[in-house]
Amino acid sequence: KAGVTQTPRYLIKTRGQQVTLSCSPISGHRSVSWYQQTPGQGLQFLFEYFSETQRNKGNFPGRFSGRQFSNSRSEMNVSTLELGDSALYLCASSPGTSGTLSYEQYFGPGTRLTVT
Amino acid sequence: GENVEQHPSTLSVQEGDSAVIKCTYSDSASNYFPWYKQELGKRPQLIIDIRSNVGEKKDQRIAVTLNKTAKHFSLHITETQPEDSAVYFCAASLKTSYDKVIFGPGTSLSVIP
Numbered sequence: 001k002a003g004v005t006q007t008p009r010y011l012i013k014t015r016g017q018q019v020t021l022s023c024s025p026i027s028g029h030r031s032v033s034w035y036q037q038t039p040g041q042g043l044q045f046l047f048e049y050f051s052e053t054q055r056n057k058g059n060f061p062g063r064f065s066g067r068q069f070s071n072s073r074s075e076m077n078v079s080t081l082e083l084g085d086s087a088l089y090l091c092a093s094s095p096g097t098s099g100t101l102s103y104e105q106y107f108g109p110g111t112r113l114t115v116t
Numbered sequence: 117g118e119n120v121e122q123h124p125s126t127l128s129v130q131e132g133d134s135a136v137i138k139c140t141y142s143d144s145a146s147n148y149f150p151w152y153k154q155e156l157g158k159r160p161q162l163i164i165d166i167r168s169n170v171g172e173k174k175d176q177r178i179a180v181t182l183n184k185t186a187k188h189f190s191l192h193i194t195e196t197q198p199e200d201s202a203v204y205f206c207a208a209s210l211k212t213s214y215d216k217v218i219f220g221p222g223t224s225l226s227v228i229p
Contacts, residue, residue, distance in 0.1 A: 033216075033217065035219075041221075042205070042219055042220070042221040042222050043160070043205060043219040043222075044219075045216060045217065045218060045219075048216060056216040058216075059117075090159065090160070103148050103150070103165065103167075103209075104150075104162055104165070105150070105162065105217065106162070107152075107159040107160045107161070108159060109158075109159050110159060
């Protein structure tokens with residue numbers, strides 16, 4: 001099976017702009033989670049989607065939003081970008097349903113966002 | 117909400133020695149504890165995990181132990197090799213009807229040849 005893919009891989013934006021990142025999960029996986037990774041804060045949970053519904057949300061401001069499509073692909077959007085939003089944004093997919101292997105998450109390569 | 121602490125933040129060992137990384141979690145309801153390895157410039161990869169109904173799990177040179185009473189779990193790497201050098205993240209989650217995985221801050225492991 002193909003792994004988790006994310007586009008774009010690198011992005012440079014200026015303060016105040018908005019950005020949309022895309023994640024395509026492993027075929028058959030219905031759960032997609034998003035994380036922000038920074039050197040000082042580690043991996044911070046943003047939100048999780050399953051069957052087009054947000055099931056869980058981390059402690060990020062409302063400028064961070066996401067959605068999931070019927071094919072399980074997910075996008076996250078950050079509006080009114082701030083310098084502190086510069087980070088590696090990782091998505092991870094998992095089956096999302098009960099079962100022996102359903103707990104395992106597989107990460108994509110990430111999108112490196114730089115805000116200037 | 118869940119909070120995961122991880123120690124040490126950096127660890128340096130001689131090749132062939134053992135390495136131990138310890139984590140504690142706050143939510144007693146958490147029932148799934150994965151460990152991820154992230155090499156420089158690469159994505160995190162699951163290396164081992166343990167569920168709350170198991171006290172210990174081994175996979176070749178890697179083992180994880182879980183003490184639910186004390187709410188802590190540990191990663192043990194034996195016979196370390198230079199390719200074990202990476203950042204290791206522990207995590208805790210409550211697997212019911214949703215996925216919310218909370219990660220520890222990470223441990224940077226260096227194995228000196």
